[in-house]
Amino acid sequence: MYIHNISKENSVLNTFISEIRNINIQKDSMRFRRNIERIGEVLGYEMSKSLNYSASTIETPLGNCNIDLLNNDIVLCSILRAGVPLHNGLLNYFDTAENAFISAYRHHKHNPESFEIIVEYLACPNLENKTLILADPMLATGQSMVATFEALKPFGTPKEVHLISVIGAQEGIDFVESHFDDKTHLWIAAIDDNLNDKGYIIPGLGDAGDLAFGEKLQQ
Numbered sequence: 571m572y573i574h575n576i577s578k579e580n581s582v583l584n585t586f587i588s589e590i591r592n593i594n595i596q597k598d599s600m601r602f603r604r605n606i607e608r609i610g611e612v613l614g615y616e617m618s619k620s621l622n623y624s625a626s627t628i629e630t631p632l633g634n635c636n637i638d639l640l641n642n643d644i645v646l647c648s649i650l651r652a653g654v655p656l657h658n659g660l661l662n663y664f665d666t667a668e669n670a671f672i673s674a675y676r677h678h679k680h681n682p683e684s685f686e687i688i689v690e691y692l693a694c695p696n697l698e699n700k701t702l703i704l705a706d707p708m709l710a711t712g713q714s715m716v717a718t719f720e721a722l723k724p725f726g727t728p729k730e731v732h733l734i735s736v737i738g739a740q741e742g743i744d745f746v747e748s749h750f751d752d753k754t755h756l757w758i759a760a761i762d763d764n765l766n767d768k769g770y771i772i773p774g775l776g777d778a779g780d781l782a783f784g785e786k787l788q789q
């Protein structure tokens with residue numbers, strides 16, 4: 571897997587990441603969602619450099635201009651719920667992308683430390699030979715990303731797969747790497763060292779879905 575850790579190089583992206591992590595600033599849910607969206611825009615821009623382009627000629631009022639334009643059939647798939655603002659950020663840049671949505675949540679069967687991933691809602695176009703972008707802001711254990719990709723398999727084999735995430739734990743990235751093809755790309759804004767015993771990224775930012783949309787009752 572090709573891992574592109576975008577915050578390795580200093581940029582304004584650091585400001586957006588610091589704000590979603592900051593215990594005070596993150597309480598403003600509108601700002602939290604907008605920051606996740608802005609990070610989606612930055613990661614989408616970085617990812618766009620690796621896509622296919624073909625020559626095109628544009629007529630301006632004063633002449634013709636040659637320019638290479640994106641030539642990919644993109645399907646943008648995000649994992650509900652925290653994936654929604656990240657999805658919006660990516661869609662801001664990939665105007666003609668088709669879209670897929672899938673739900674994945676942690677079901678705590680016996681105790682807070684043990685859970686399984688339940689995939690329920692799934693709406694997806696044909697993926698055959700398309701460029702699949704699979705987006706989820708938090709890559710903790712990596713189980714949601716892997717379970718989601720499994721559930722998408724009946725919809726066709728993508729030509730290429732790009733995973734987009736905001737914060738990942740190294741353990742989860744290793745898990746994902748062992749389940750995806752070597753040619754898969756991961757575009758990620760920050761990588762943290764640890765997971766706690768509840769599967770939360772440390773230092774991370776807390777619960778991304780709750781910060782974006784409010785607390786939910788445990789099922």
Ligand SMILES: O=P(O)(O)OC[C@H]1O[C@H](OP(=O)(O)OP(=O)(O)O)[C@H](O)[C@@H]1O
Nearest residue numbers: 651652676708709710711712713714779
């Ligand atoms: O890598 P994993 O260990 O699978 O964890 C990551 C998942 O956890 C979060 O969703 P959550 O289950 O909190 O649902 P939510 O988006 O509805 O809050 C996040 O958006 C991922 O989907």
Ligand SMILES: O=c1cc[nH]c(=O)[nH]1
Nearest residue numbers: 710770771776777778
């Ligand atoms: O740290 C984490 C792990 C899973 N989901 C989150 O929202 N945060």
Ligand SMILES: [Mg+2]
Nearest residue numbers: 649650651674
């Ligand atoms: Mg989720």
